Amino acid sequence: MPALPFSRSEYDRRLALTRKAMEAWGIDVLVVTAPAGMNWLTGYDGWSFYVDQAVLVTPTGMPFWWGRLMDANGARRTSYIDEDHIIYYADRYVQAAGCHPMDDLADKIRELGHGKNRIAVEMTAYYYSAAGHKALVEGLPEATIIDGSGLVDWQRVVKSDEELAFMRKAAKISDRVMSHAMEIAEPGMKKNRFVGELMKTAIDGVDDAWGDYPAIMPLLPSGADASAPHLTWNSDEFRMGEATFIEQAGCYRRYHAPLSRTIFFGTPPDHMKAAADAAVA
Known part of the structure; x- marks a missing residue:
């Protein structure tokens, strides 16, 4: 069995x-x-x-x-x-x-x-x-x-206690992935190497929560590319004065906790700060 x-x-x-x-x-x-x-x-x-x-x-x-x-x-x-x-x-x-x-x-x-x-x-x-x-x-x-x-x-919409426990494990993985993203991201870093680090972190998991493969690959558009959803990565480098949004889901035994964060190298423009404040509110 x-x-x-x-x-x-x-x-x-x-x-x-x-x-x-x-x-x-x-x-x-x-x-x-x-x-x-x-x-x-x-x-x-x-x-x-x-x-x-x-x-x-x-x-x-x-x-x-x-x-x-x-x-x-x-x-x-x-x-x-x-x-x-x-x-x-x-x-x-x-x-x-x-x-x-x-x-x-x-x-x-x-x-x-x-x-x-x-x-x-x-x-x-x-x-x-x-x-x-x-x-x-x-x-x-x-x-x-x-x-x-x-x-x-x-x-499937209303989750059981057993399912919620899985989702919380997936959320811990998502938190760890995004924390690591903030730790290593820097201008000049190639996106494919950056994604490689994030995917390794997601699969390594956290404590007893090992990482499963997610239903979607990491999404990583920058600058004007960020006007289009669901673009993955390439070998471009991160640049000063440019925003990148990162979407990735920690996944534990098929249960996902998707998370998206935006990074900006340099001083973000006022309209972007206002959008960030509105999102937090």
Whole structure:
């Protein structure tokens, strides 16, 4: 049995919330394809969401993990799901012409006795493709397939005490990263070296809170580039008379505490001081 991040009672709580929402929506089977949702429901934590995979929630019993054959061991090593609820498709389906992994999922859903039921999928999930949806609909002609986007997300909004403890650990990492950023930043320092230091600090973590990989890379635009959001880094040097904002999230076991800070080398202009005062207020 893998060492789960949370207690089984915490996972039971999450599953009960999800099933209550499914009942309210009139859903018999929920197909969860968002990586965060799969992790939240089962503990599954594999960096393989670039291929089709899902967690199937039915009205009773343990959820099913479904994915690529080689990823099934990831489900065994990171989730609480029993062996008979880990189902998979052959690797020959991956990026193959003439077939799609969702063909297999449709077969599996019929085998589980839900081929004529009301099935919800996450139409807005990043890794749920148009081709996959087409294959699933065609493979389940007698089922009613609806959009269940947001159902799991809304159950995740209010955090449990166990989750808050993780988020506080992530926040300690974020604090340490930004403190280190202020310690080492100086004019003439190349941004890629600066980011390397920050990422090392984030992964090293704080005390017993080791750093996990974040959902987004450090963002580091300077000067006019700071007028655009979400620019990462390059090999430019920090300059006097220029502002840079730094966005980075400390992350502990998939839980994030994003933080943004702005640095300015020299004397900042009055309008920037006023903006800083307004932000603090």
